[in-house]
Amino acid sequence: MxxxxxxxxxxxxxxxxxxxxxxxxxxxxxxxxxxxxxxxxxxxxxxxxxxxxxxxxxxxxxxxxxxxxxxxxxxxxxxxxxxxxxxxxxxxxxxxxxxxxxxxxxxxxxxxxxxxxxxxxxxxxxxxxxxxxxxxxxxxxxxxxxxxxxxxxxxxxxxxxxxxxxxxxxxxxxxxxxxTLAYLRYGIVGAILTSVLLAAVASLLLARQLTRPLSETRDAAIRVASGDYAAEVPVKGRDELGELARAFNYMAEEIEHYVGEIQEQKSRLEAVLEASPEAVVATDPAERVTMVNPAAARMLGVRHSDQGRLLDELGTPEGIVRCVREASANGVAVREVEFGEKTFWAYAARMDRRETNGSGKDAGIILAVRDITEHRSLEKAKTAFVADFSHELRTPLTTIQSAVGLLERARERLDPLEHRALELAEGELARIRAMVEELMTLAQMDSWQYQLEVGPANLGEVIRTAMRSVETKAQRFGIEVYFEDDGAEHRCICDVQKLYQVFLNLLDNAIKYSDPGDRVDVTVEDASSWMTVRIRDTGIGIPPEDLEQLFERFYRVNKDRSRATGGSGLGLAISKQIVEMHGGDISVESEVGRGSTFTIQIPTEPLSRSSSYAM
The missing domain is CATH 3.30.450.20 (PAS domain)
Known part of the structure; x- marks a missing residue:
C-alpha cells in the first residue's frame, strides 16, 4: 500500500x-x-x-x-x-x-x-x-x-x-x-455533523493551499535534479513558504553556478589528462579501474574499455600494483619500478571524500606513472662518466702529489719564488683533490652505494675535530671561530665520518664567504630526541632569491668568489643528503650583509643503523 x-x-x-x-x-x-x-x-x-x-x-x-x-x-x-x-x-x-x-x-x-x-x-x-x-x-x-x-x-x-x-x-x-432534551441532542448532533462537513471542506481547501507551494517546490527540485537549473518556484508572499521559495530559487542559482564551475574544471582536467605524458589511472577502494588517460594505454596497456576491472588483472607491473596498495594503507606511496627494459616512476595517493560530518571516507586511489627509462639511462651514463672521470683524475693527482712531496723535502734549497710556487701547487692540489672526492661521493650516491655506518658518538667531539681542520684556514683569512661548548657530552647514534664532512663543509663555507674580522659561532642544543647544531657567521650573507636553490647540485651563489676560493657547488647538496640519511633536516636563514645561520637537526637515534641513499 x-x-x-x-x-x-x-x-x-x-x-x-x-x-x-x-x-x-x-x-x-x-x-x-x-x-x-x-x-x-x-x-x-x-x-x-x-x-x-x-x-x-x-x-x-x-x-x-x-x-x-x-x-x-x-x-x-x-x-x-x-x-x-x-x-x-x-x-x-x-x-x-x-x-x-x-x-x-x-x-x-x-x-x-x-x-x-x-x-x-x-x-x-x-x-x-x-x-x-x-x-x-x-x-x-x-x-x-x-x-x-x-x-x-x-x-x-x-x-x-x-x-x-x-x-x-x-x-x-x-x-x-x-x-426538549431530544431536540437538543438532535440539534447538537446535527451541528457536529455540519461542522465536521464544513471543517472537511475547509481542511481540503487549506491543505491544498498549504501543500501547493510544497508541490511546486518538489516539482522544481525534480527539474533541478534532472539538470534544468533554470527551474524556479513562484514566490507568493513573505511568510515561511515564501521564504522557502526564495531560498530554493537561490539554491538553484548557486547549484547552477557551482555545477558550471565543476564542469569547467572537469573539462580543463580532462584536457590536461589527455595531453599529459604521464599515465594517470584512478581506482576505487576495491582496486577497480574507474578512469584512465591515453598515456596509460600507451605506457601500461590500461584502456578505457578496462574500466570496472581489477588493476592486477590487466597485466599491470607488480611494483605499480604494490604502490597502489601501499597508498591505500598509508595514504601516499612512491616507487621506482623495473619492468622489462622499462623503468617507471610511480606515485599513488589515496583520495578521501569529505563527509558532511567532517569525517573522511576512502574514495579510491589516483596513480601517476612516468616513464623514466631514458632519464635513468642518462643518469647511469653520467654516473659512470663521473666515476670514470674521478678515477682517471686520481691517478695523475697521485703522481702530482708525489712530485710535490719530493719538492717539499727539498724546500730548504728553494728560493722564495720557488717556495711561493710550491705553496700554490699544494693549495691547488688540495682543492682539486676535494673536488674529486665530492665527485666520487656524488657518483656513489647516484648508484645507491653511499651507505651510513652509524654508531655511538659524541657530537661535540665531531664538531671540535672539524674546527681543528679549518683552524689554519680561519687564521689565514682573519676569521674567528668559536664553539660555545659547556663541556657536556652530546651523545647520539650517527656516522661520525659523514657528519664530520657536513660540519667541515659548513665551517669551510662560513670562512670562505666572510671577510677578515668576521666571526663564526657554533652551538649545540640537546632535546629529548633531537640534536640541534647551529653554525652562524657574520659574513656577506645570501640573497633571498638564491636561498631556494642553495642545496641544489652545482649551484653557486657568488660565482666570482667561488672561482677565487674554489668550489664545485656540490658541498651543500651532499651535506643535505647526509643529514636526511640520518633522518634529520638542514635549513638556512640569511640576510645580505649580516651573515647566515645554518641549522642542522639530527635525531639522537636514527630509525636504521645502516642505510643508503641515491640523489
Whole structure:
C-alpha cells in the first residue's frame, strides 16, 4: 500500500482535529444544557410542589369536624385530597399515610392510578417516605427517583395542630423536558455533523493551499535534479513558504553556478589528462579501474574499455600494483619500478571524500606513472662518466702529489719564488683533490652505494675535530671561530665520518664567504630526541632569491668568489643528503650583509643503523 501523500495527511489531521473539537464542544454543550434543564426541573418541581402542598394543607383543614375539630380517617379523604391537588396543578400526586401505605394517586393529567404501582415505580431512596412522614417542620425535599430517572418532591402533610397526616409525593411530568432534551441532542448532533462537513471542506481547501507551494517546490527540485537549473518556484508572499521559495530559487542559482564551475574544471582536467605524458589511472577502494588517460594505454596497456576491472588483472607491473596498495594503507606511496627494459616512476595517493560530518571516507586511489627509462639511462651514463672521470683524475693527482712531496723535502734549497710556487701547487692540489672526492661521493650516491655506518658518538667531539681542520684556514683569512661548548657530552647514534664532512663543509663555507674580522659561532642544543647544531657567521650573507636553490647540485651563489676560493657547488647538496640519511633536516636563514645561520637537526637515534641513499 503506497504511503499517503503529505496533502492527504494534512487533510486527515485537520479533519480529525476539527471533528474531535466539534465533538468535545457538542458534548460539553449537551452536558451543560442537560444540567441546566435538570436544574430547571428541580426548581419548577420545588415551586409547584410547595404550592400544591399548601393546597393540600388547606383542603385538609376543610375536612375538620366543626364541633371537635377532628379529621376523618385518611382513607376517607385520600382520593378527594389527591384529586383536589392534581387537577389544578398538573402534577402527578401520590398520598401515603403515616404508616407508609399508599392510599391514592393521580398522574399529571388527573387520571387515577394504582397507588401501589405508582409507589413501586418511584423507587425512592430507602427511608425517604418514613422520614418525611415523621417531619413536622412542613418543609419538603427533593428525592432522586431511579424509576423515573429524575427528582420527585416529598412533602409532609401536617395538620394545624402539628400532627403528621402522611406524605405527599409530587412529580412533574417530564415529557416536555425529555422532548426538549431530544431536540437538543438532535440539534447538537446535527451541528457536529455540519461542522465536521464544513471543517472537511475547509481542511481540503487549506491543505491544498498549504501543500501547493510544497508541490511546486518538489516539482522544481525534480527539474533541478534532472539538470534544468533554470527551474524556479513562484514566490507568493513573505511568510515561511515564501521564504522557502526564495531560498530554493537561490539554491538553484548557486547549484547552477557551482555545477558550471565543476564542469569547467572537469573539462580543463580532462584536457590536461589527455595531453599529459604521464599515465594517470584512478581506482576505487576495491582496486577497480574507474578512469584512465591515453598515456596509460600507451605506457601500461590500461584502456578505457578496462574500466570496472581489477588493476592486477590487466597485466599491470607488480611494483605499480604494490604502490597502489601501499597508498591505500598509508595514504601516499612512491616507487621506482623495473619492468622489462622499462623503468617507471610511480606515485599513488589515496583520495578521501569529505563527509558532511567532517569525517573522511576512502574514495579510491589516483596513480601517476612516468616513464623514466631514458632519464635513468642518462643518469647511469653520467654516473659512470663521473666515476670514470674521478678515477682517471686520481691517478695523475697521485703522481702530482708525489712530485710535490719530493719538492717539499727539498724546500730548504728553494728560493722564495720557488717556495711561493710550491705553496700554490699544494693549495691547488688540495682543492682539486676535494673536488674529486665530492665527485666520487656524488657518483656513489647516484648508484645507491653511499651507505651510513652509524654508531655511538659524541657530537661535540665531531664538531671540535672539524674546527681543528679549518683552524689554519680561519687564521689565514682573519676569521674567528668559536664553539660555545659547556663541556657536556652530546651523545647520539650517527656516522661520525659523514657528519664530520657536513660540519667541515659548513665551517669551510662560513670562512670562505666572510671577510677578515668576521666571526663564526657554533652551538649545540640537546632535546629529548633531537640534536640541534647551529653554525652562524657574520659574513656577506645570501640573497633571498638564491636561498631556494642553495642545496641544489652545482649551484653557486657568488660565482666570482667561488672561482677565487674554489668550489664545485656540490658541498651543500651532499651535506643535505647526509643529514636526511640520518633522518634529520638542514635549513638556512640569511640576510645580505649580516651573515647566515645554518641549522642542522639530527635525531639522537636514527630509525636504521645502516642505510643508503641515491640523489
Amino acid at each position: 503506497p504511503p499517503a501523500s503529505f496533502r492527504a495527511r494534512v487533510f486527515i489531521a485537520l479533519v480529525g482535529i476539527s471533528s474531535v473539537t466539534s465533538l468535545i464542544i457538542g458534548l460539553v454543550l449537551y452536558s451543560f444544557s442537560q444540567n441546566q434543564l435538570m436544574t430547571t426541573e428541580k426548581t419548577l418541581l420545588t415551586q409547584r410542589s410547595r404550592t400544591a402542598n399548601a393546597g393540600a394543607q388547606d383542603f385538609l383543614e376543610t375536612l375538620r369536624d366543626p364541633e371537635n375539630q377532628s379529621l376523618p380517617p385518611a382513607g376517607d379523604y385520600a382520593e378527594p385530597l389527591v384529586k383536589t391537588v392534581a387537577d389544578p396543578t398538573g402534577l402527578g400526586v401520590l398520598y401515603v399515610d403515616t404508616g407508609g401505605e399508599p392510599l391514592a394517586a393521580r398522574d399529571g393529567f388527573g387520571n387515577p392510578v394504582d397507588p401501589d404501582a405508582d409507589l413501586d415505580k418511584l423507587d425512592l431512596a430507602e427511608g425517604a417516605l418514613e422520614e418525611a412522614a415523621r417531619s413536622t417542620g412542613g418543609e419538603g425535599r427533593l428525592v432522586w427517583s431511579e424509576g423515573r430517572s429524575g427528582y420527585v418532591a416529598v412533602w409532609p402533610l401536617v395538620g394545624r395542630e402539628g400532627t403528621a397526616r402522611g406524605v405527599m409525593v409530587y412529580d412533574v411530568p417530564t415529557d416536555e423536558i425529555e422532548e
